[in-house]
Amino acid sequence: xxxxxxxxxxxxxxxxxxxxxxxxxxxxxxxxxxxxxxxxxxxxxxxxxxxxxxxxxxxxxxxxxxxxxxxxxxxxxxxxxxxxxxxxxxxxxxxxxxxxxxxxxxxxxxxxx
Amino acid sequence: xxxxxxxxxxxxxxxxxxxxxxxxxxxxxxxxxxxxxxxxxxxxxxxxxxxxxxxxxxxxxxxxxxxxxxxxxxxxxxxxxxxxxxxxxxxxxxxxxxxxxxxxxxxxxxxxxxxx
Numbered sequence: 001x002x003x004x005x006x007x008x009x010x011x012x013x014x015x016x017x018x019x020x021x022x023x024x025x026x027x028x029x030x031x032x033x034x035x036x037x038x039x040x041x042x043x044x045x046x047x048x049x050x051x052x053x054x055x056x057x058x059x060x061x062x063x064x065x066x067x068x069x070x071x072x073x074x075x076x077x078x079x080x081x082x083x084x085x086x087x088x089x090x091x092x093x094x095x096x097x098x099x100x101x102x103x104x105x106x107x108x109x110x111x112x113x
Numbered sequence: 114x115x116x117x118x119x120x121x122x123x124x125x126x127x128x129x130x131x132x133x134x135x136x137x138x139x140x141x142x143x144x145x146x147x148x149x150x151x152x153x154x155x156x157x158x159x160x161x162x163x164x165x166x167x168x169x170x171x172x173x174x175x176x177x178x179x180x181x182x183x184x185x186x187x188x189x190x191x192x193x194x195x196x197x198x199x200x201x202x203x204x205x206x207x208x209x210x211x212x213x214x215x216x217x218x219x220x221x222x223x224x225x226x227x228x229x
Contacts, residue, residue: 040215042158049208049219050150050158061217093158097214101174102160 002027002096006105014113019081021108023094028074029057031098038098041070041079045090054079055097086112115139117209117220124226125199133194135209135220143167143187148216149194151205161207162194163214177203199227 003026013019029038037057042050052061054070057077067082081088089112094105121133135147149161162183163172171183182195192209204227210216 038214042216044158049221050216051219052212052215052217055213055215095158095160095215100163100172102163102214104158104160107157 001101002029002099002103004094004096004103004105006094006108008108009106010109010111012111012113013084015084015086017084019084019088019110021079021081021092021094021110023072023077023079023105025075025077025096025098027098029077029096029098030074037073037077038096039070039072039077040095040097041068042093042095043088043090044093050093053092081110084110084112088112115211115218117211117218119207119209119220119223122207122223122225124228126229127200127227129199130195130197131199131225132196133207133209133223133225135192135194137190137192137209137211140211140218142190145211146213147183147185147192148210148212149183149192149207150210150216150219151203151207152222153202153205156205159205164192196225199225201227203227 005024007022039057041054044050058070069080071078092108116138119135125131164183168185180198185192206222208219208222210219
């Protein structure tokens with residue numbers, strides 16, 4: 001099974017700052033066939049269902065603000081949120097969609113100071 | 114607008130069974146793989162099962178394999194999760210979702226509590 005390790009587990013920032021969340025996989029998520037990385041990011045606001053932000057490591061889902069940026073390749077990935085807003089208060093999860101069993105990171109709680 | 118509505122949750126005793134349903138609308142249901150994902154209270158997300166477009170292929174993690182069965186009815190735009198031999202560790206909110214091994218749209222979730 002591919003183990004997904006997220007860091008930090010929580011962080012608190014002021015509105016307007018830039019946030020970086022890291023996700024490391026125990027095996028490469030890069031497909032040699034198409035050179036795509038099979039990594040997704042989700043946002044879960046308090047009391048809500050998760051929402052897809054990014055898939056294939058860097059493809060933003062339709063309607064997701066462009067301040068959410070996914071990057072990385074192989075085993076190391078990053079979700080960057082630029083100019084954080086109060087509405088970004090949420091838990092963030094990475095997930096590998098490279099192979100079964102599909103696995104998630106343990107989550108990062110983002111708090112706004 | 115895509116909608117996924119889960120039903121069938123509730124309180125069940127350990128060892129008993131429960132069947133969840135998820136009715137889909139707003140997209141061509143028969144063209145999408147469907148999934149169940151769960152979240153224990155205060156915990157993270159865990160993928161529970163996948164089913165391909167015609168129901169011929171299904172996938173499960175070891176934690177539920179042999180106890181849970183996913184199925185679908187494309188005529189009714191519905192995906193099901195039959196849960197047998199339930200354990201306390203199965204207590205969670207269960208979400209259905211569509212996607213491509215990532216989870217595009219999610220339902221609002223349904224709570225399953227396994228307790229005597």
